[in-house]
Every structure is written in structure tokens, then in C-alpha cells.
Amino acid sequence: MIRLAASADVHFGTESAGTLRPQLTDLPERADVYVLCGDLTRSGDANEASILAEELAGIEIPIVAVLGNHDYHSGQEDVVRKVMEESGVTVLEGEATTITTAGGRVGIAGTKGFGGGFAGACATEFGEGEMKSFIGHTKMLSAKLEDAINSLNGDARVVLTHYAPVKGTLVGEKLEIYPFLGSYLLGEAVDRAGADLVLHGHAHAGTEKGVTPGGIHVRNVALPVIKHVYNVYCFGGDALDSC
Amino acid sequence: MDAPAEPKHYLVGHIREALAQDARVNELTIQVTIAGEKIFLTGNVATAERRDAITEVVGEVAPGYNVHNETTVQAYEAAPDAETLS
Numbered sequence: 230m231i232r233l234a235a236s237a238d239v240h241f242g243t244e245s246a247g248t249l250r251p252q253l254t255d256l257p258e259r260a261d262v263y264v265l266c267g268d269l270t271r272s273g274d275a276n277e278a279s280i281l282a283e284e285l286a287g288i289e290i291p292i293v294a295v296l297g298n299h300d301y302h303s304g305q306e307d308v309v310r311k312v313m314e315e316s317g318v319t320v321l322e323g324e325a326t327t328i329t330t331a332g333g334r335v336g337i338a339g340t341k342g343f344g345g346g347f348a349g350a351c352a353t354e355f356g357e358g359e360m361k362s363f364i365g366h367t368k369m370l371s372a373k374l375e376d377a378i379n380s381l382n383g384d385a386r387v388v389l390t391h392y393a394p395v396k397g398t399l400v401g402e403k404l405e406i407y408p409f410l411g412s413y414l415l416g417e418a419v420d421r422a423g424a425d426l427v428l429h430g431h432a433h434a435g436t437e438k439g440v441t442p443g444g445i446h447v448r449n450v451a452l453p454v455i456k457h458v459y460n461v462y463c464f465g466g467d468a469l470d471s472c
Numbered sequence: 473m474d475a476p477a478e479p480k481h482y483l484v485g486h487i488r489e490a491l492a493q494d495a496r497v498n499e500l501t502i503q504v505t506i507a508g509e510k511i512f513l514t515g516n517v518a519t520a521e522r523r524d525a526i527t528e529v530v531g532e533v534a535p536g537y538n539v540h541n542e543t544t545v546q547a548y549e550a551a552p553d554a555e556t557l558s
Contacts, residue, residue: 232554239518240498240518241518242519242522244519244521244522245518245519248518248548252548252549252550252551259551259554271518271522272495272498302498425557426557433501433515433516434501446557452516452546452548453501453516453546456547456549457548457549457550457551457552458550459551460551460552460554461551461553462555462556462557463555463556464556464557472554472556
């Protein structure tokens with residue numbers, strides 16, 4: 230059994246110091262891995278990332294993250310990533326990592342992802358260059374995510390995105406903004422490659438629980454959705470009752 | 473002071489744009505409702521400082537309106553029991 234703690238959209242600013250760490254003191258007793266599904270910072274400023282890195286320092290379980298759209302706002306996403314990685318957080322963008330826990334090995338693949346909408350009501354790579362660029366970006370990230378999932382070894386596979394891979398976890402959001410909240414291309418990549426669980430954020434007014442068309446669990450762990458500092462998901466292996 | 477004559481539909485858009493762009497806030501999920509000379513703001517923000525900044529920014533974008541900032545600050549409640557996925 231693998232115990233995974235997850236949240237998203239902490240939106241750390243330079244004023245956020247001390248707001249998160251007090252709630253993470255028992256995290257190592259409750260989970261084997263902690264994942265953050267994007268929007269680590271308010272505006273993608275390196276100083277904001279440093280504040281969050283300090284907040285997470287010394288937590289004695291592996292931490293894995295993807296970046297979100299807020300982390301790109303200042304054009305310092307590479308610096309944000311570097312700051313987090315220097316503090317020991319593994320940041321994934323079309324990449325994968327495998328972590329050995331007491332309950333087994335868990336492979337984690339991740340990407341920020343992007344928008345475009347969902348099958349039947351989605352944008353296509355047609356027309357203006359800006360439109361082609363928009364959907365082309367999602368296609369590129371989805372393809373890299375699929376490759377990353379396929380590269381995973383482990384007893385369980387987990388996928389992290391910031392943007393939503395299904396519309397089921399967007400229920401509560403305005404329909405008009407679904408194309409800016411996620412894309413079916415992410416869900417399709419996950420279904421083709423296979424996984425046990427997909428975690429995402431970004432949709433603050435959405436719903437926690439969903440499923441891909443291929444039957445894979447999806448959880449929207451945006452803080453305003455889960456309303457807790459993190460949720461814990463247990464999966465894989467035996468002894469599930471002890472979770 | 474009378475509220476300006478800008479159509480409210482567009483003003484909602486301008487306020488949301490300012491809340492996203494202004495470095496004091498950078499919030500994309502605040503709901504804006506205009507009723508007469510009142511602007512109601514709802515949603516969830518990460519810190520009390522950002523909540524206060526929202527009032528400032530909206531006051532600058534929409535002078536003459538009464539700003540009712542009803543946003544809430546994200547609470548970090550302790551994690552609930554784990555969910556076991558089957």
C-alpha cells in the first residue's frame with residue numbers, strides 16, 4: 230500500500246511564510262510521498278518560490294511537484310523550478326520519477342498541461358497561428374506526458390498535472406471557461422499509457438472526484454476544493470485496511 | 473459620488489483583468505457582481521494581505537463604487553482521513 234498526500238494551488242507569496250508549515254508537522258506519519266499539483270507561487274516570482282521552499286524544508290518524505298500557470302506568469306519558471314529542486318523537491322515537466330516506499334515503488338509522471346477543452350466542445354489546431362500555438366502546446370505536453378508515463382517502473386503509477394485531464398472534476402466551474410481549465414488530450418494520454426491515479430489542480434470551483442473515460446481515478450486537489458491542507462490517497466498492494 | 477457610466481458588463485471584465493494582472497493580487501478566480509453602485513467580490517484567496525489588496529485594486533479600477541469584499545482567506549485545515557482507492 231502506498232500513501233500519497235496531495236494538494237495544489239498553494240499560491241505562495243512573499244507574505245505566505247508560516248502559513249503552511251504548521252499543518253505539515255504530522256505529514257511523514259500520514260503519507261509516504263507528498264505531491265503538489267501546480268501553482269506553487271502567486272506570480273511565478275523566484276522570491277515566492279524561496280518562501281515555499283523554506284516552508285517545505287526538512288519534511289522527511291519525498292516531495293514531487295509540477296508547475297502551474299501562475300508559476301509561469303513572471304517568465305521565471307526555470308528559476309522557480311531550480312529553487313524548488315535545490316530545496317529537495319522533484320519538479321516534473323514531461324518527466325518521471327520513481328520513489329521507493331515501505332508500501333512499494335510508486336512511479337510518478339507529471340506535466341503542467343494546458344487547455345483546449347473537452348471532446349465535443351474543444352478547440353482544434355486550425356486557423357490563426359495563435360490558435361494553432363494554443364492547441365499545439367497542449368498536444369506537445371500531452372505527448373511528452375504519455376512518454377513519461379510509459380517510462381515508469383513501479384508497483385503503482387501516478388500522474389500529476391495542473392490543468393484538468395477530464396471535465397468531471399470541473400463540475401461547479403462555469404462551462405464557458407472549461408477550455409481554459411483543461412484538455413481531453415491529457416486524459417487521452419493517461420488512458421493510453423495507463424495509471425492508477427491522476428491528480429490535478431487549477432479548477433478552484435470544481436469537484437474533487439472524477440474518472441477518465443478509460444476508468445482511471447482522477448482527483449482535483451486544489452485547496453479550495455479539498456478544503457484541507459492535503460488529502461491522502463492509498464492505493465496499490467495489500468493491507469489497504471491499514472491505510 | 474455617482475458611479476461612472478461605463479457599462480457594467482465591461483466593467484466586470486476590466487475588474488477581473490486587473491485582479492489577474494495586478495502584482496498585489498494575481499487572482500484569477502474572484503467572482504465580481506455589480507448591483508447599482510455596489511461591487512460584490514466573492515471567492516477564496518491565499519492570504520489576508522491579498523484579500524486586503526483586492527479591495528485596493530478594485531477601488532482603483534472602479535472609483536465611485538462601494539466595494540464589498542466578501543472573499544475568504546484559504547484555511548489550512550488538518551487533513552481528513554485517507555481515501556482508499558480500489
